[in-house]
Amino acid sequence: MSNTSAMRYGLNISTSAADGADPVADARRAEDLGFDFVSASDHPSTAHPSMETWTMLAWIAAATSRIGVATRVLGVPYRNPAMVAKMAETFDRLSGGRLVLGLGGGYSDEEFRAFGMHVPTARDKVDGLEEAVRIARGLWSQEAFTFHGRLHRTSEAHLEPKPRRRIPIWLGTFGPRALDLTGRLADGWIPSLGFAPPGKARVMRDRVLAAAEDAGRDPARITCAYNVGVRIQDRVDDDLGMVTGPAGAVIERLLGFMEIGFTSFNFMPSGPGEEGQVESLARDVLPVLRKETSAA
Numbered sequence: 001m002s003n004t005s006a007m008r009y010g011l012n013i014s015t016s017a018a019d020g021a022d023p024v025a026d027a028r029r030a031e032d033l034g035f036d037f038v039s040a041s042d043h044p045s046t047a048h049p050s051m052e053t054w055t056m057l058a059w060i061a062a063a064t065s066r067i068g069v070a071t072r073v074l075g076v077p078y079r080n081p082a083m084v085a086k087m088a089e090t091f092d093r094l095s096g097g098r099l100v101l102g103l104g105g106g107y108s109d110e111e112f113r114a115f116g117m118h119v120p121t122a123r124d125k126v127d128g129l130e131e132a133v134r135i136a137r138g139l140w141s142q143e144a145f146t147f148h149g150r151l152h153r154t155s156e157a158h159l160e161p162k163p164r165r166r167i168p169i170w171l172g173t174f175g176p177r178a179l180d181l182t183g184r185l186a187d188g189w190i191p192s193l194g195f196a197p198p199g200k201a202r203v204m205r206d207r208v209l210a211a212a213e214d215a216g217r218d219p220a221r222i223t224c225a226y227n228v229g230v231r232i233q234d235r236v237d238d239d240l241g242m243v244t245g246p247a248g249a250v251i252e253r254l255l256g257f258m259e260i261g262f263t264s265f266n267f268m269p270s271g272p273g274e275e276g277q278v279e280s281l282a283r284d285v286l287p288v289l290r291k292e293t294s295a296a
Helices: 023-033 053-063 081-094 109-114 122-141 176-185 198-214 247-260 274-295
Strands: 008-012 037-040 068-071 099-104 145-148 153-157 169-171 223-232 242-245 264-269
Touching: 008 068, 008 223, 008 274, 023 037, 023 053, 023 274, 037 053, 037 099, 053 068, 053 081, 081 099, 081 122, 099 122, 122 145, 122 153, 122 169, 122 176, 169 176, 176 198, 198 223, 198 247, 223 247, 223 274, 242 247, 247 274, 264 274
Parallel strands: 008 037, 008 264, 037 068, 068 099, 099 169, 223 242, 223 264
Antiparallel strands: 145 153
């Protein structure tokens, strides 16, 4: 089992702005229950009431003290990459080094159209993602950084202060070019069970690690995190995009994902009694997983 001693367990925080939603309270509870990080997705144009992801996570970081905070994942075309690099440095500094900067190419073309943005092609999404990573790393490490990409650029740009540490960048990628990019440049890969079931995820992970090796990087240093929908209940459902069943069955499936090579999980509890689902994960699942991996 690869890298199990570094296993980390995260929890999705909903961006819902419906009456009664309290993402700060949810994150505080996750911290109290022993989760390692919280995360939130990035969908600015929704028909239901929702919060802007970065702003919400900043409030969460200010209201917590230990737990990591991950963007899962920011759509690069929504925001200027150089500005995101500046935002990330400030966020990481003020939070005491707790940010994981998750980036992606942007999922829904309808969201771009809705907000009057240019709709990127598939090539644009991957190229823009690569340029965003290169811009962030350049601004975080070099003086008067100039970058001329196909889609994004900087010109003798200063970003001060520089980050106090290497801010981890995780990419949510699925296609061959994007997976190769992840292996070449990223600190982590974060696919979702619903889009990358275990058999497919194994092949995709192999491609990421092979690209890392070809680039002269140590593949073992890439965090492989799995977004996993989970519902603890009496029966096991035939839902390929979810892990369901009694705690023991859930644990068995998650251990199987670790055998594939995943070194972190981001849990997305669903169904009735979501608060109880989070409690069950913390009480009945995480302690067993931590014991199993510490003994491996």
